[in-house]
Amino acid sequence: MKGERCPNPIASLMKPMNSHFQFRNLLPYFVFFAFGVAFGVIISVNLQNYSFTLQLNKSSPSTLSLSSSSSSSSSSSSSSSSSSSSLDDLQLANDTAYIDELEKDLTPKSASVMHNMEDEELLWRASMVPKIREFPFRTAPKVAFMFLTKGPVSLAPLWEKFFKGYEGLYSIYVHSNPPYNGSEPEDSVFYGRRIPSKEVKWGDVNMVEAERRLLANALLDHSNQRFVLLSEACIPLFNFNFTYTYLMKSRKTFVEAYDLPGPVGRGRYQSKMGPLIKIDQWRKGSQWFQIDRELALEIISDKLYFSKFQRYCKGQCYADEHYIPTYVSMKFWKRNSNRTLTWVDWSRGGPHPARFMRTDVTPEFLNKLRSESSCEYNGMANTTCFLFARKFLPHSLERLLLFAPKVMRF
Ligand SMILES: *[C@@H]1O[C@H](CO)[C@@H](O)[C@H](O)[C@H]1NC(C)=O
Ligand SMILES: *[C@@H]1O[C@H](CO)[C@@H](O)[C@H](O)[C@H]1NC(C)=O
Ligand SMILES: *[C@@H]1O[C@H](CO)[C@@H](O)[C@H](O)[C@H]1NC(C)=O
Ligand SMILES: *[C@@H]1O[C@H](CO)[C@@H](O)[C@H](O)[C@H]1NC(C)=O
Ligand SMILES: *[C@@H]1O[C@H](CO)[C@@H](O)[C@H](O)[C@H]1NC(C)=O
Numbered sequence: 001m002k003g004e005r006c007p008n009p010i011a012s013l014m015k016p017m018n019s020h021f022q023f024r025n026l027l028p029y030f031v032f033f034a035f036g037v038a039f040g041v042i043i044s045v046n047l048q049n050y051s052f053t054l055q056l057n058k059s060s061p062s063t064l065s066l067s068s069s070s071s072s073s074s075s076s077s078s079s080s081s082s083s084s085s086s087l088d089d090l091q092l093a094n095d096t097a098y099i100d101e102l103e104k105d106l107t108p109k110s111a112s113v114m115h116n117m118e119d120e121e122l123l124w125r126a127s128m129v130p131k132i133r134e135f136p137f138r139t140a141p142k143v144a145f146m147f148l149t150k151g152p153v154s155l156a157p158l159w160e161k162f163f164k165g166y167e168g169l170y171s172i173y174v175h176s177n178p179p180y181n182g183s184e185p186e187d188s189v190f191y192g193r194r195i196p197s198k199e200v201k202w203g204d205v206n207m208v209e210a211e212r213r214l215l216a217n218a219l220l221d222h223s224n225q226r227f228v229l230l231s232e233a234c235i236p237l238f239n240f241n242f243t244y245t246y247l248m249k250s251r252k253t254f255v256e257a258y259d260l261p262g263p264v265g266r267g268r269y270q271s272k273m274g275p276l277i278k279i280d281q282w283r284k285g286s287q288w289f290q291i292d293r294e295l296a297l298e299i300i301s302d303k304l305y306f307s308k309f310q311r312y313c314k315g316q317c318y319a320d321e322h323y324i325p326t327y328v329s330m331k332f333w334k335r336n337s338n339r340t341l342t343w344v345d346w347s348r349g350g351p352h353p354a355r356f357m358r359t360d361v362t363p364e365f366l367n368k369l370r371s372e373s374s375c376e377y378n379g380m381a382n383t384t385c386f387l388f389a390r391k392f393l394p395h396s397l398e399r400l401l402l403f404a405p406k407v408m409r410f
């Protein structure tokens, strides 16, 4: 048997020294040494990608437990060899310094989210999932707020107020069109949160690429458990506490998806996408989603369905309104609510939703958005169906700030 000729390197380390020293006996030591060196190099290269300027707060409110789910993959083979796990044990056992570095790597506290990874490497890195779900350190689950913008986050002062006092429970990512090169003041929650961005055209498939880029950047921080996509025209309708709790406690993801006959629905289906995607599987929905980590991972690691959209969903096809709704409805519909938490007004017709000006913003209007709908939340009928709303023009900011304390309680 070949296996007997090639002893486990760890096991042979434990054996008493043999006087009949042969090269073959030395080989395992070399292999072991090389493993150690390679491991060390990989870890140190990894850690250099982040700067560790901020100290970690050890008294974080709660231990993170990754949401267990029914739909997790069942194909994991238990093929981990005993030699590699003993190697890990030797390297990692009781190595508190290593745990500290790991913690900073997995839940980076640095202010800047800049890196020099190309999309391919970024998506690959973000798609990694630890097999052990419990963290070896304490950290609070966070909500990633991802802003897809043209330029600055125009309603930033409202969001600053929303986030104030909840540091450690959220992370912010901004993807803005590259011609925009402005920077935020250092005391802003948006400071240093712009991810490496590429050009986005309205309705183009590169809009979805930008969404996946935002998701991938946010996934690099393993404490992010919910992912919310927002635009510069979005506002929060509730305070942070309510928003955080609603998102964290939800057993469903919020990706709007519906089947719509006619030219702006099924009419946009491209028959070249078949037979993988059939016309009765084609869905439409708002691009503004609120999803969990598991679905975020599935979206960034999908190549099969997305490549069909990249190839065939161009121009009047509007991939941003169809890719995620269709993909999620085909593969992950069980845990999806088919609705979005972002309110919008399409009642005026046309290709763009209604935009709200200063005079539209009144306490009555805001209250209507907050609680005058009906939907299902965790299996129960509920009247709170929207946590966010669009589209609010920059000059509505003043009145939003005025009514925020009374109506939105922040
Ligand atoms: C750590 O968090 C606790 C409570 O969340 C807070 O009281 C304390 O000031 C924080 N410490 C630092 C160094 O940020
Ligand atoms: C592990 O490290 C801690 C703190 O550095 C130390 O007190 C403890 O004795 C170590 N345990 C072993 C088994 O080495
Ligand atoms: C930003 O871009 C404008 C032109 O697009 C240029 O004039 C300006 O110097 C740039 N500012 C910075 C800080 O790079
Ligand atoms: C958050 O909301 C919960 C229940 O809705 C409440 O018990 C808690 O005191 C609130 N915390 C803060 C900091 O407002
Ligand atoms: C969402 O839509 C799918 C069909 O695409 C359907 O099977 C599922 O039951 C719907 N879920 C809810 C919660 O309505």
Ligand SMILES: *[C@@H]1O[C@H](CO)[C@@H](O)[C@H](O)[C@H]1NC(C)=O
Binding pocket: 246, 377, 380, 381, 382, 383, 384
């Ligand atoms: C709707 O759900 C929220 C969040 O769980 C809850 O606070 C509220 O009481 C619910 N409202 C109704 C009418 O059931």
